[in-house]
Amino acid sequence: KVHLGERKMWSSQGYGNEQLRMHYAVIPLHVRFKWTRLGGLEEKIAPLAYFGPEFSILAGHSKCDAMDFAGGTLALDMGGGVEIMRRWQLTAGYNMGMTYVVKAKVLTNYSARNRYWYVRGTYYF
Secondary structure, eight states: OEEGGGSHHHHTTTOOEEOOOEEEEEEEOOEEEEOOOSTTGGGTEEEEEEEEEEEEEEEEEOOOTTEEEOSEEEEEEEEEEEEETTTEEEEEEEEEEOSOSEEESSOTTOEEOOEEEEEEEEEOO
16 A cells, blocks of 8 residues: 555645555575474474575556556565475465565655565465
8 A cells, every 4th residue: 555645746646545456476486495304203293494586577466657567576585384294384484575566657765665474374285
């Protein structure tokens, strides 16, 4: 959510609190490490950690003429978790955007990056 209505130059053009939605195709290149020498315990639960870059390609976005959307972004992704019974993976991590995803067309100091925490669950079949 961007508060364009707080700036006189945008409120005079009819902009207010705009909701920007961006959809990405994400390509992660992670280095993963899973502890497997735990004396048989790894069959039930195995800790894991990962780190690496993540490339995102913009697939679509909401219409906002005041903003320029970047065609893609680069981020560093890191996290850890556990693998349970070799079927389930529960992970938590942080994604730190390194490049801008959106910039204002008029003001050069009004921009945003993606940075977020997440929790994920995976089932292997």
